[in-house]
Amino acid sequence: MVVKVxxxxxxxxxxVIVCLIEKQIEFETAPVDLIKGENRNPEYLKLQPxxxxxxxxDGDFTLYESRAIIRYYAEKYRSQGTELxxxxxxxxxxxxQWLEVEAHNYHPPIYEMTVQLLFASKLGLSVDEKLVKKSExxxxxxxxxxxxxxxxxxxxxxxxxxxxxxxxxxxTQYLVxxxxxxxxxxxxxxxxxxxxxxxxxxxxxxxxxLY
Amino acid sequence: MVVKVxxxxxxxxxxVIVCLIEKQIEFETAPVDLIKGENRNPEYLKLQPxxxxxxxxDGDFTLYESRAIIRYYAEKYRSQGTELxxxxxxxxxxxxQWLEVEAHNYHPPIYEMTVQLLFASKLGLSVDEKLVKKSExxxxxxxxxxxxxxxxxxxxxxxxxxxxxxxxxxxTQYLVxxxxxxxxxxxxxxxxxxxxxxxxxxxxxxxxxLY
Numbered sequence: 001m002v003v004k005v006x007x008x009x010x011x012x013x014x015x016v017i018v019c020l021i022e023k024q025i026e027f028e029t030a031p032v033d034l035i036k037g038e039n040r041n042p043e044y045l046k047l048q049p050x051x052x053x054x055x056x057x058d059g060d061f062t063l064y065e066s067r068a069i070i071r072y073y074a075e076k077y078r079s080q081g082t083e084l085x086x087x088x089x090x091x092x093x094x095x096x097q098w099l100e101v102e103a104h105n106y107h108p109p110i111y112e113m114t115v116q117l118l119f120a121s122k123l124g125l126s127v128d129e130k131l132v133k134k135s136e137x138x139x140x141x142x143x144x145x146x147x148x149x150x151x152x153x154x155x156x157x158x159x160x161x162x163x164x165x166x167x168x169x170x171x172t173q174y175l176v177x178x179x180x181x182x183x184x185x186x187x188x189x190x191x192x193x194x195x196x197x198x199x200x201x202x203x204x205x206x207x208x209x210l211y
Numbered sequence: 212m213v214v215k216v217x218x219x220x221x222x223x224x225x226x227v228i229v230c231l232i233e234k235q236i237e238f239e240t241a242p243v244d245l246i247k248g249e250n251r252n253p254e255y256l257k258l259q260p261x262x263x264x265x266x267x268x269d270g271d272f273t274l275y276e277s278r279a280i281i282r283y284y285a286e287k288y289r290s291q292g293t294e295l296x297x298x299x300x301x302x303x304x305x306x307x308q309w310l311e312v313e314a315h316n317y318h319p320p321i322y323e324m325t326v327q328l329l330f331a332s333k334l335g336l337s338v339d340e341k342l343v344k345k346s347e348x349x350x351x352x353x354x355x356x357x358x359x360x361x362x363x364x365x366x367x368x369x370x371x372x373x374x375x376x377x378x379x380x381x382x383t384q385y386l387v388x389x390x391x392x393x394x395x396x397x398x399x400x401x402x403x404x405x406x407x408x409x410x411x412x413x414x415x416x417x418x419x420x421l422y
Contacts, residue, residue: 063305071304089283092283096278100279
């Protein structure tokens with residue numbers, strides 16, 4: 001069964017796609033244009049009632065929320081491709097912890113910066129410079145904690161690559177690329193080495209090549 | 212080994228405590244006073260570098276982020292107490308989906324309302340009425356989706372109680388109690404029945420009795 005992923009042009013669906021590649025799972029994609037409001041079409045809302053990206057369809061199973069989808073596939077195909085949940089139940093606990101840190105500490109400021117710096121002009125809105133500055137400060141403080149953590153272990157959850165690291169790829173790519181805030185990564189030695197490591201994985205290079 | 216939970220007076224640690232009760236796991240608690248800023252003490256920051264609640268200590272294993280902790284215990288003691296992750300891998304996928312919906316759709320507006328209506332005055336701040344109104348509207352739209360979902364299944368992830376439902380208990384208790392916004396639950400027939408069901412579980416009654 002080929003997994004169908006909606007909205008590959010955007011960051012959150014890329015979180016799913018890079019996971020599918022790591023797990024060697026076949027997939028196809030279906031475009032959804034947020035600027036045209038295609039995520040508010042009745043047909044789309046039947047799949048994802050909040051109008052958010054991504055959704056996957058896998059036979060007659062439909063699932064949304066990118067971090068739920070990556071957990072589902074990492075668990076379902078545990079022994080296929082890269083092990084992304086750690087080996088022990090305690091390692092998995094730490095993967096869950098850092099996935100939650102990504103979602104609740106890292107994501108809100110970087111998402112705000114993405115909206116302001118990359119999408120506001122496309123939506124005909126002016127950039128809220130004060131909000132950008134505040135978000136940048138918040139993200140900096142989060143990255144300071146990451147620097148401490150990554151000075152003690154190679155990856156966030158331990159000495160193994162996991163969903164916790166993978167989940168950072170799409171928005172951090174915006175940060176170092178089109179947002180022109182690469183200094184936030186480069187000014188922190190261990191964060192910088194971690195970013196080089198995870199962003200050079202063949203799976204992520206493939207995602208960047210495809211979309 | 213008795214699990215030590217930090218900060219039982221607050222909502223997010225209660226998410227952990229109700230889970231431990233459902234899973235029949237022994238625990239003890241350690242107070243952390245946010246108003247006094249005890250979450251910024253160096254000793255606390257060694258356990259939770261972001262200064263957030265809760266943290267657990269279980270022997271020499273330390274874990275933070277409430278939704279990571281509940282996943283960890285639901286998995287570790289799968290066959291003890293209430294099964295909270297569903298029976299099949301697809302059911303677990305849906306538990307993960309609705310846990311993410313709780314975290315990303317339900318939590319932000321209800322948390323904003325909690326801060327404004329319950330904590331602003333304790334912190335000597337004035338209530339931002341505009342923000343309360345906006346958050347209430349957002350939460351209402353989320354609850355409309357819940358109403359649709361709960362008209363088709365008894366609980367969020369299907370016809371079984373799970374972490375996804377449990378995760379809603381602490382902040383919804385604030386909503387129907389001290390925030391005096393019970394109408395938001397009662398105006399929606401299926402949400403109302405769901406709330407009666409989950410909030411009357413012995414585990415949650417025990418939490419309310421203890422803290």
